[in-house]
Amino acid sequence: xxxxxxxxxxxxxVIFDINQKSFVSVLKVVNANEIQIDxxxxxxxxxxxxxxxxxxxxTSDLSYNQDDLIKQAGISKIDALKIGYITDNFAxxxxxxxxxxxxxxxxxxxxxxxADIFIDNKSYREKLIQSGFSVNSENFGYQLxxxxxxxxxxxxxxxxxxxxxSCEYGFAAHDVVIIPKKYLLKDAIPCKFxxxxxxxxKAKIVSYPTIISNGNIKMYLxxxxxxxxP
Numbered sequence: 001x002x003x004x005x006x007x008x009x010x011x012x013x014v015i016f017d018i019n020q021k022s023f024v025s026v027l028k029v030v031n032a033n034e035i036q037i038d039x040x041x042x043x044x045x046x047x048x049x050x051x052x053x054x055x056x057x058x059t060s061d062l063s064y065n066q067d068d069l070i071k072q073a074g075i076s077k078i079d080a081l082k083i084g085y086i087t088d089n090f091a092x093x094x095x096x097x098x099x100x101x102x103x104x105x106x107x108x109x110x111x112x113x114x115a116d117i118f119i120d121n122k123s124y125r126e127k128l129i130q131s132g133f134s135v136n137s138e139n140f141g142y143q144l145x146x147x148x149x150x151x152x153x154x155x156x157x158x159x160x161x162x163x164x165x166s167c168e169y170g171f172a173a174h175d176v177v178i179i180p181k182k183y184l185l186k187d188a189i190p191c192k193f194x195x196x197x198x199x200x201x202k203a204k205i206v207s208y209p210t211i212i213s214n215g216n217i218k219m220y221l222x223x224x225x226x227x228x229x230p
Contacts, residue, residue: 023099031059031084032091032133035117037102051102052112053125056135058084060178062154062171073135075144078165082147085178087133094127095119151181160189167194 027045028036035051038044056069058080070080100119107114117124132139154163154170155177162184163170169191170176 023101026095026098026100029088029092029095031061031064032057032087032128033059034112035091035095037100037117039102048113050112051115051117053116053128054105054107054114055125055128057087057128057133058135060085060088060152062176062178069135073140079144079148081165081178082150082152083133083144085150085152086143086147087128090128090131090133091124095124100124152178153181153184155179155184155188160185160187161191162188163191164194167191169193 024041025038025043026035027038027049030036030050033053033055036045037049037051039049040046056072058066058069058073060081061084062081066077066080066084070077073080075083095117098119100117102115102117104113104115119127128134129137130139131137132141132143134140152165154165154167154173156162156170156173157175157177159173161173162181163173165178
């Protein structure tokens, strides 16, 4: 009985150890569709540790071309960035600094290895879909309406300038991030191209010559100051 007990305890310990080693750490959430995971458990990011879902989700990362997905969803570029912002935040809150398991699909490209990620034994992909962040989700419309109410700007960390989401200069800048406008610091500088105030022009007053008539002859009194203006 003692020997069997020792064998049982040892077996359970081995199973627990193997199970613990199957967990890996999330190093960084690049966006909701691309996660950096410490696959070799050395505490740093190495080549080949980019894990992608391949799910149809938006991101607020301006370096990504989302034209095809925007066309599929039938929304504007601005709305795509807005729902991308809340999608990225959802992923960040759910995964950053967490221990997860991954199930590789065997597919990969030059940037990513495709896999599903499991947190608390639940599929991260399924969480995105159920929460309405995937274009394929039935609840996508709900999240899109939430996103439309956000007042977001593009902030350039280097110049400390902020731009509207439609500003071409915001897209051309480097080291930028999309944030709620209310989080801007007081010394942030508005972009002079997209934040310029268009004031209505003052209506021009046209003066007509005064007419004096005695019945037969009409005399026109003209403001000579207008004529003599240089």
